[in-house]
Amino acid sequence: MPHISDGDLHAWLDGAIPEESEEHEALRLHLESCSDCASRLDAAREMRSGADDILASALPGGSAPTFEEIRLKAEDSDADLSVTAPGPGRLRRGWLSAQRLGWAATVMLALGAGWIGRAVLVEKGWTDPFNEGNPTVASRVAETESPADASLETFFDEVSALEEKDAARQREDQPARSNADPRKSDAEGLGADLNADAPEDNEVGFARPDEDAVSDDEAVRLRGTGDLAQAEEPGAEAPAVMGEVIAPPAGAARQEARAKSLQPALDPWHAVPTVRLVRPAETLTGCYRLEYSWSPGVTYLPGTIELTAVEPAEWAGQSVYTVTSGSRAASGLQEAIWASQAPDSIWVRLVSGEDRDAFTVRAERAGSDWLGEARVLTPDSPIAANQTRGTVHLVKIRCEPE
C-alpha cells in the first residue's frame, strides 16, 4: 500500500472514516507497519491541535437569547409578511394588521397635514389661540424636547428650513461681529474659549438623559465644549490641515437635529469624560487644544486634537461608524472608545493610561474609507484611572507643522 495521503490522515484524526469500513482497517494496518506514516500522523495531529487552539482563541462573546424569544420574533415577522401576502391560515391576522396600518397611516397623514398647515399659518402671522405666548414655529421647534418622538420627516424639514434661515441671517451679521472682536478670529488665541459666545443649547458635552439617575461621583460636567460648527468664528484662519472649510452637505442640519435627538438614549457613557466631535469633516478641521481639568482638581491634562477630513461631503446621512484606536506605541495604554450610532457624531472617551503619548481615533463610515480623524496628544500628565469628574475645554490653536 502506498503512503497515506495527508487528507486521509486528517480524515482519520477527524473520525471521518467509519470504523467498520474496509478503508479504516486498511489504514490502521498501514499505520502499524509504516513508521513514516505513523510519524506523519503525529505531525498531523499536532497541526490539527494547533489549528484548533488558534480558532479557540477567537471565540465570540455575548449570550444567546432563549428559544422563546426567537420563536416570538419569527411570529412577528410572520405577521409582517401576512400584511402583504396573507396565507390561508393567516388571513384574519393579516387583515387586522392591514386595517391597523391603514388607520395609523390615516392618523399620521392627518397629523402631518395639520402640522404643515399650522406651520404655514404661523409663518403668515396666525397666533395659536392655545398658546399665545409662543407664536413662532422656530420657538415651538426649539421647545420640542423629543423630536424623534414626532417621527415626522416634516419636522426635520422644518428644522432644516429654519436653520438655513438662521444661518443666512448669521452670515449677514458676521462682518460686523468680526470687526467688533478681531481677537476672536485669531486662530492663535490660545486662551480663547471657542464657546464663550456659544448659546447654551449648543454646548456639546454629553447629553445626560436623566441628571438624577447619575450619582455625584459618576457625574461629569463638560463645560465649554461647544458645537464647533457654531463656534467657528468668522474670518478665522483657514484650517492648516485641509486648507478649506467644507460647506455642510445637503441635509446636514436635519441629520444633526436627528443626531441630537438620539444621543441621550444611545450614549451609555454619558457620565464619563467624553469629547464629542461634531461633523468633523466640516467643522473640526484645524487644531485644538484639549484641556481637562478634573474636579477633584488634582490632574490637569493638556492635549491637542487635530482633525483631517477625507471625504467631507459624504459625512451626513450614515448611521454606522467605527472608531479605531491607532497608536499602540505607549506602554500601559488603555483606552476605551465607543462609536456612537448617531449619524453625525463620534464619541471618544479616555479611560486611563500611564506613559501615554498619543492615540488616534478615526471615524469610518460603513462601506467607505476614512471620513475623519482626531488625534489626541497627551504629552504631559496622564489621566488617572477612572477619573470621572471634570471639565473639558476645546481651544482652537494654530496648527504646528509636522
Place this chain on the structure above:
Amino acid sequence: MGTDWAAVYEASYEDLVRFLYRMVWEDDRAHDLAQETFVRALRHDPEQPRAWLFSVARNLARDEARTAVRRRKHLTLVRAEESGRVAEDAEQEMERSERREAVRLALDRLSERDREVLLLWDAGLSYDEIAEQTGLARGAIGTTLSRARQRLVEAHRMGEDQNATYL
C-alpha cells in the same frame, strides 16, 4: 414537519454564532445574523434543519462582508455601563481584540474555500455536511482541511514572529 426546533436551537445556536463570528468578527453582528437565520428557519421549516441553517448563515455572512466596513487593526469597541469597571474591561477587551486580530489575519491568508471548510468543521459539521454545503467531493474534505490547518498555523506563527520583531 415535525422538527423539534427548540432542540435544534439548543444544539446549533452556539455553533452557528461561532461560525458567523469568524466571518464578520463582531459579537453582536454574529448573534444578530444567527438569530435572523433561526427566524427564517422557523418560517420555512426546512427538511434538513442544520444544513439549511449553515447554508443561510453563509449567505447572510457573505452579504454582510460585501457591505461591511473593512475592519482595522486594534479595533476596540467597549460598551460598559459601570464607569468603575471600564478600565479593567478595556484592558481585557484590548487583549481579546489582539487575539482576534491575529486569528483574523491568519484566516485571511487562506483561500475562501479552505477557510469555509475549516470554519464549517470547527462549527461542528461532519465531512458529509461540509461536502453538501460546499459542493466539494467528500473525499476532498480531508485534503482541504489538511491544507487549511497547515496554512492557518503557519500564518498565525508568522504574525506572531512579526509582532515579536516590532516589540
